[in-house]
Amino acid sequence: MPAEKTDAVILRVVEFSESSCVVTLYTEGFGKISALAKGARRPRNPFDGAIDLLSICRIVFLRKNVDVLDLLTEAKLVRRFRSAATDLHRLYAAMHVIQLVSSLTDHAEPHPALYRILVRTIETLDSGGPVAETLLQFELNLLAELGHMPALADCVECGERVNKAGENSPVSFGLFNGGVLCSRCRPGKRGVVQLRSETVKAMQRLSGQDPDENIADCEEYESGENPMLVCEAGRSISPASRGEIRGLLDQYLANLIGYRPETSQWLRRVFTD
Numbered sequence: 708m709p710a711e712k713t714d715a716v717i718l719r720v721v722e723f724s725e726s727s728c729v730v731t732l733y734t735e736g737f738g739k740i741s742a743l744a745k746g747a748r749r750p751r752n753p754f755d756g757a758i759d760l761l762s763i764c765r766i767v768f769l770r771k772n773v774d775v776l777d778l779l780t781e782a783k784l785v786r787r788f789r790s791a792a793t794d795l796h797r798l799y800a801a802m803h804v805i806q807l808v809s810s811l812t813d814h815a816e817p818h819p820a821l822y823r824i825l826v827r828t829i830e831t832l833d834s835g836g837p838v839a840e841t842l843l844q845f846e847l848n849l850l851a852e853l854g855h856m857p858a859l860a861d862c863v864e865c866g867e868r869v870n871k872a873g874e875n876s877p878v879s880f881g882l883f884n885g886g887v888l889c890s891r892c893r894p895g896k897r898g899v900v901q902l903r904s905e906t907v908k909a910m911q912r913l914s915g916q917d918p919d920e921n922i923a924d925c926e927e928y929e930s931g932e933n934p935m936l937v938c939e940a941g942r943s944i945s946p947a948s949r950g951e952i953r954g955l956l957d958q959y960l961a962n963l964i965g966y967r968p969e970t971s972q973w974l975r976r977v978f979t980d
């Protein structure tokens with residue numbers, strides 16, 4: 708039974724017994740794991756207050772066989788989500804982030820790039836970064852990393868360029884087709900929503916996939932040790948487009964997960980206040 712060391716974000720904590728809990732973590736080296744933390748609920752415990760939602764920790768755990776929980780033996784706090792006590796919007800956004808990671812990833816499938824995006828997003832939300840934009844950017848990056856990124860530039864059916872630079876007509880997006888549709892491919896499709904041209908452009912910018920944008924237009928957003936790249940243009944998304952992207956991603960993610968995560972209801976306040 709080898710002891711493994713890795714960095715991790717705490718996604719979920721469930722009481723297991725009077726003194727123990729089961730912790731779900733997204734780790735850098737091993738993807739999502741669930742581990743028993745014995746004694747974690749005792750006042751004096753070996754985890755020293757590290758076991759808390761959204762905490763970033765350095766952990767040691769013993770890997771067990773399939774169908775048996777791993778055993779968490781050490782957790783040292785690297786960073787606590789401090790905004791939890793002071794800013795409800797930041798907390799809602801961060802809770803949504805960990806809910807999505809929890810719902811869309813499988814156990815024990817390492818994905819270090821996703822881990823880094825997760826940590827960067829939590830740090831940005833916790834250190835004054837723009838909440839709505841950071842969240843939208845995270846969701847699009849998550850979809851891209853997991854191979855679910857919708858087609859935004861070219862028609863998902865025939866590959867023709869849709870929403871060319873300088874064009875402002877509304878763009879059709881096929882929720883079940885997984886991307887934008889040109890006027891020839893659109894007829895007869897179910898689940899098609901109309902988006903403003905600027906909304907699709909904003910999604911392309913947020914995901915770093917705008918074929919017309921120069922990467923030099925972006926600036927580094929400093930956040931702890933991990934700078935987050937936020938496009939200047941991404942910060943100036945109009946409220947109408949932000950609302951459209953929110954609505955689209957809510958439906959798209961609900962289709963993917965199979966249900967609408969509870970946390971997506973909380974986001975309305977983040978996006979309207």
Ligand SMILES: [Zn+2]
Nearest residue numbers: 862865889892
């Ligand atoms: Zn087409």
